[in-house]
Amino acid sequence: MASRSCFYAFLLLVASQSAMIEAEAEAEIVLPPPQCRPNALVGNEIRTIIQELGLQSVGHLRAIVNTTLLNAPLARPQINMSVETFNTIVKQAFGFYQLIPAFSVYRNDESFLYAAGAVSSLLQQYLTGLIPQIIGFAEQQLVAGITVNEATGFGVLRGQLYALADERVSPFGFDTGTLVNRTANLTNQLGGCGVKDEGLVVPEELGAENRTTTNAVPADINSLAYARYEREILRIVFGTGNATKPGGLFPNGFNGTLYQQIVAGGLS
Ligand SMILES: *[C@@H]1O[C@H](CO)[C@@H](O)[C@H](O)[C@H]1NC(C)=O
Ligand SMILES: *[C@@H]1O[C@H](CO)[C@@H](O)[C@H](O)[C@H]1NC(C)=O
Ligand SMILES: *[C@@H]1O[C@H](CO)[C@@H](O)[C@H](O)[C@H]1NC(C)=O
Ligand SMILES: *[C@@H]1O[C@H](CO)[C@@H](O)[C@H](O)[C@H]1NC(C)=O
Ligand SMILES: *[C@@H]1O[C@H](CO)[C@@H](O)[C@H](O)[C@H]1NC(C)=O
Ligand SMILES: *[C@@H]1O[C@H](CO)[C@@H](O)[C@H](O)[C@H]1NC(C)=O
Ligand SMILES: *[C@@H]1O[C@H](CO)[C@@H](O)[C@H](O)[C@H]1NC(C)=O
Numbered sequence: 241m242a243s244r245s246c247f248y249a250f251l252l253l254v255a256s257q258s259a260m261i262e263a264e265a266e267a268e269i270v271l272p273p274p275q276c277r278p279n280a281l282v283g284n285e286i287r288t289i290i291q292e293l294g295l296q297s298v299g300h301l302r303a304i305v306n307t308t309l310l311n312a313p314l315a316r317p318q319i320n321m322s323v324e325t326f327n328t329i330v331k332q333a334f335g336f337y338q339l340i341p342a343f344s345v346y347r348n349d350e351s352f353l354y355a356a357g358a359v360s361s362l363l364q365q366y367l368t369g370l371i372p373q374i375i376g377f378a379e380q381q382l383v384a385g386i387t388v389n390e391a392t393g394f395g396v397l398r399g400q401l402y403a404l405a406d407e408r409v410s411p412f413g414f415d416t417g418t419l420v421n422r423t424a425n426l427t428n429q430l431g432g433c434g435v436k437d438e439g440l441v442v443p444e445e446l447g448a449e450n451r452t453t454t455n456a457v458p459a460d461i462n463s464l465a466y467a468r469y470e471r472e473i474l475r476i477v478f479g480t481g482n483a484t485k486p487g488g489l490f491p492n493g494f495n496g497t498l499y500q501q502i503v504a505g506g507l508s
Contacts, residue, residue, distance in 0.1 A: 321345075348410055367383065484508050
């Protein structure tokens with residue numbers, strides 16, 4: 241293992257994804273209750289998929305504990321998945337002073353899939369960046385297994401989202417494609433490392449081989465998955481564009497020695 245702290249930060253991201261569903265009962269982790277997580281008013285199909293993906297993340301945690309030096313129970317930072325957190329993100333993405341009514345990620349399929357897709361995308365990008373740092377056969381196999389599974393899960397969510405691209409995000413006037421485009425734009429701005437998040441429908445230069453405007457699977461110029469590193473992820477999930485200025489999904493900051501080193505080094 242390149243560094244345990246690195247792995248730990250990644251693990252917390254996995255845990256954060258599983259928090260989007262009701263999987264705590266089986267988790268080998270201590271979860272501080274996420275702030276205000278109303279039951280999502282999503283349809284059965286999406287709910288079933290989310291539950292499956294979330295439960296799979298629990299299995300990933302079990303495999304991580306079994307393969308690494310980390311011991312259960314694992315701590316996780318406070319997560320704020322309140323309606324207000326995502327409302328703030330969407331408001332910012334559209335450059336609005338306010339949204340009336342507030343954007344609720346839990347209101348319908350379009351809203352929920354956008355958030356689930358965004359979180360899943362970050363996780364996949366982080367894993368992509370992490371893979372080259374992993375040392376040890378068992379650890380490499382573990383991370384490969386997690387990454388491919390997570391990427392498949394992301395693909396399922398993205399496919400559902402893509403199918404809804406032209407659907408209006410009720411009760412607002414914009415459609416799902418526009419929501420994904422604007423929030424991807426904001427994510428890129430916060431990350432500060434160029435275009436790595438892409439809309440569902442894009443200019444040809446962001447499509448496959450400069451030849452498509454469809455963009456069901458976001459990827460770089462050679463259609464490789466984009467990689468994001470620790471500080472980019474922190475800038476984005478904090479919603480501040482600053483890896484040492486907590487907020488957004490993690491109002492109290494992050495756990496692990498890697499995060500402590502980033503803070504100590506002032507590596508915003
Ligand atoms: C833990 O790892 C060992 C050795 O790799 C394996 O045989 C066992 O099935 C694993 N247990 C679980 C619960 O994953
Ligand atoms: C993890 O971070 C939270 C802040 O989100 C903090 O309250 C908690 O004490 C930390 N736990 C560990 C084990 O570092
Ligand atoms: C969660 O986020 C919302 C919006 O940013 C904020 O109003 C609320 O106080 C936060 N809760 C905590 C515990 O940080
Ligand atoms: C997306 O962001 C870029 C700069 O990061 C900006 O030039 C462009 O106008 C934005 N597009 C939309 C639709 O917001
Ligand atoms: C959003 O859409 C605009 C207009 O088509 C495009 O220029 C921009 O690249 C898109 N942004 C992303 C992140 O896909
Ligand atoms: C796509 O366009 C970019 C410029 O936007 C260019 O650098 C790249 O070589 C093109 N790729 C292909 C496969 O034509
Ligand atoms: C990032 O946030 C930290 C803590 O709030 C602050 O000290 C630092 O100046 C910020 N960095 C930038 C570039 O704004």
